[in-house]
Amino acid sequence: MVVAQRKFQYEEVQTKEFLQKEKKTIEMNKKSKVKASQKLQIIVSIAVLVGLCIGMIFGYVQLTETKYRIYYLDKEARELSAQIENLKIELESVKKTDIIERQAKEMLGMQYPQKDQTVYLDMGDQPITALKEPAGQTTKTEKGNLLFLLKGIFVKMYALLD
Known part of the structure; x- marks a missing residue:
């Protein structure tokens, strides 16, 4: 009789455990099932995030292109400024009378008039x-x-x- 009682208790405990496990799996299945509206919400959220990431990357690309354009325009401005300075120096050298006099003597063969030419x-x-x-x-x-x-x-x- 002791053996029969133990068997009965064992079966009783087993069935209770089985029912509890079954109950937990049913609850988990209910929880783990995602509704269609939730799936749509997740897909839309992911699409929005991907769109934002692409937008940020596009913005950085535009920013980088603008920086390159600024760099090259600044470089061109510095070159033009240097060219202006060179032209100013050349203009000053042309305006000086001693340089003009030297070039007239060397290139054109000019000379000051002598007494008999006056x-x-x-x-x-x-x-x-x-x-x-x-x-x-x-x-x-x-x-x-x-x-x-x-x-x-x-x-x-x-x-x-x-």
Whole structure:
């Protein structure tokens, strides 16, 4: 009888344990089953996250391209600034009279006039206003005159000085 009782208790304990395990598996199956709306929600969330990641990567690509453009424009600005400085230096060298004088002597073979090449004009008592006559109003007697030639030279030199 003791053996029968033990067998009965063993079966009773086993069935209780089996029922409890079965109950737990049923509860777990209910919990582990994901509803269709939850699946859709998960898929949409993942898609949104992927979209955000792609958007961030695209933003960084645009930022990097802009930085490269800025770098190259800055480099070009520095090169142009250096070129401007070189041109300013070259302009200063062209504006200096001693450099102009040296180039005139070396390249063009120019020289200062000597004593025998200098011509002096004597205007006498003629007023300076007489020099401002238009060139077309000369008379026939003046054309052959040495004074007329000297007057023409003086007018041309005076025009160069203006």
